[in-house]
Amino acid sequence: MKKYLISIVSVILMILNVSCDKFLDEMPDNRLELNTDEKITLLLGSGYATHLFVWTTEMMSDNVDDRGSLQTSYSLLQDEMYAWKDIKEAGNESPKRVWETYYLAIATANQALDAIEKAGNPERLNPQRGEALMIRAFHHFYLVNVFAKHYSIANGETDLGIVYMEKPEVTVKPAYKRESVAEVYRKIERDIEEALPLIDDNIYSVPKYHFNRKAAYAFAARFYLFYKKYDKVIAYANEVLGENPKRILRDFSHLPTLVQEYGPIALDYIKPEHNANLLLMTGMSNMGRIFGNYSTGKKYMHSSYLAGTETVRAAGPWGAYASGLYKLPSFSYTTAGYIAVPKLPSLFEYTDPVAGIGYRRTVYAALHTDETLLCRAEAYIMLEDYDKATEDLYLWMSQHVNTTRVLTREFINNFYSAQVYYKPDEPTPKKRLNPEVPVVSEEQENFLQCLVQFRRIETMFEGLRWFDIKRFGIVIYRRYLDGNNGVTIQDELTLDDPRRAIQLPASVISAGMEPNPR
Helix, strand or coil: CHHHHCCCCCCCCCCCCCECCECCCCCCCCCCCCCCHHHHHHHHCCCCCCCCCHHHHHHHCCCCEECCCCCCCCCHHHHHHHCCCCCCCCCCCCHHHHHHHHHHHHHHHHHHHHHHHHCCCCHHHHHHHHHHHHHHHHHHHHHHHHHCCCCCCCCCCCCECCCCCCCCCCCCCCCCCCCEHHHHHHHHHHHHHHHHHHCCHHHCCCHHHCCCHHHHHHHHHHHHHHHCCHHHHHHHHHHHHCCCHHHHCCCCCCHHHCCCCHHHHHHHHCCCCCCCEEEEEEEECCHHHHCCCCCCCCCEECEHHHHHHCCCCCCECCECCCCCCECCCCEEECCCCEEECCCCCCEEEEEECCCCEEEEEEEEEEEEHHHHHHHHHHHHHHCCCHHHHHHHHHHHHHHHECCCCCCCHHHHHHHHHCCCCCECCECCCCCCCCCCCCCCCHHHHHHHHHHHHHHHHHCCCCCCHHHHHHHCCCCEEEEEECCCCCEEEEEEECCCCHHHCCCCCHHHHHCCCCCCCC
């Protein structure tokens, strides 16, 4: 088991000392004894996973279609993810690598916490302790949401969660048992609450690549949204957004000065100097090519048909789609029939410049203010404060869409009441919602429909739509497009489908850990 849950006694220090134009700089291996404050601080720079969940969850969501027999997939791994299979293929972005590298990040945090404890928990190391706790909470949060059911008030105590690692592993053959989803959430909450008052941005040379204060509160807001503790969502989102959220939302005004192509705009999207970007993570990843303007892996992609009926080319409260509607452009590759939103740049790290070999990487905005604003809007909706929810929803729309329309409470109700519910062969943005917390009125349903539509657009190509599908109990389908917008339904993911919890890696199951039910 030790091999697969990733334990360390001597942690490899990989420092991502990143400047705004050197995303991928890394120090060589440096095995060290954690006997100084500086070494502990440097160690935490390697405490962020470098193999991300994003490709897996985006491929499993309803943000992709099977675009037909004339297209090719990137790999058998992509075929398995799209088909909701128990994944057996390996790869840098497979669930197995997510499991391993997220637990490696947790092990790094635990090693730092152990060193701080052995130093006597001095006050001067409080910021490092805060970052380590937040790293541990963050990576467990995604492990439990990828490999388990969504948190349930009714069933959380019995639903299988994951192992919550709280100490460095020092035994040869440790025995692990999965905790309940509810227990994992309690431990995440404990770590978050201890960490928040300790975070200090002054210890970082590039705060956006660490759990700086705003990133920590943004993660806390997202966590409590999933945990259904809406007062805390609002309180922590307020810490991020302040009294004037507009000034820290994404500013698109400079985009017309850039080359109007996917690559330059994607590179701009992840710049640390943008106020909207709170936490940036680097990943060994092909997502910049698969989700971008390349021919790579386009069999399963955000099709033009999907975009035109459900997302960035569909009608919304702003009216019908028109060119230049969205301030962040979505690039249409008409002959290929897919849409690309420039968020994930394709970067290359040469290991041998002469031979021209190396690794493809990307940089991912793991936390940003625009999504935090929508977390707060959702919390207001769940607490039935529709006036404040309207303010947040209108602010998001006015910042992202070129429109003169003013979003009012009355307009939201009228617009979404008039919308037709989605059918697989007659798609619309309005899908039936089945959240655990019951919808109490038609008005709450209308506001949630608006929120879900905005969130889907905001988080495209970020892997978060999969979690919203689980949170809101949305039934989704696998559709085969024949090239002329002919649609064949291949599969359906029902509300009680066990495939909503991605199966544990086969190597972990074979080592003795209980698998997800199938």
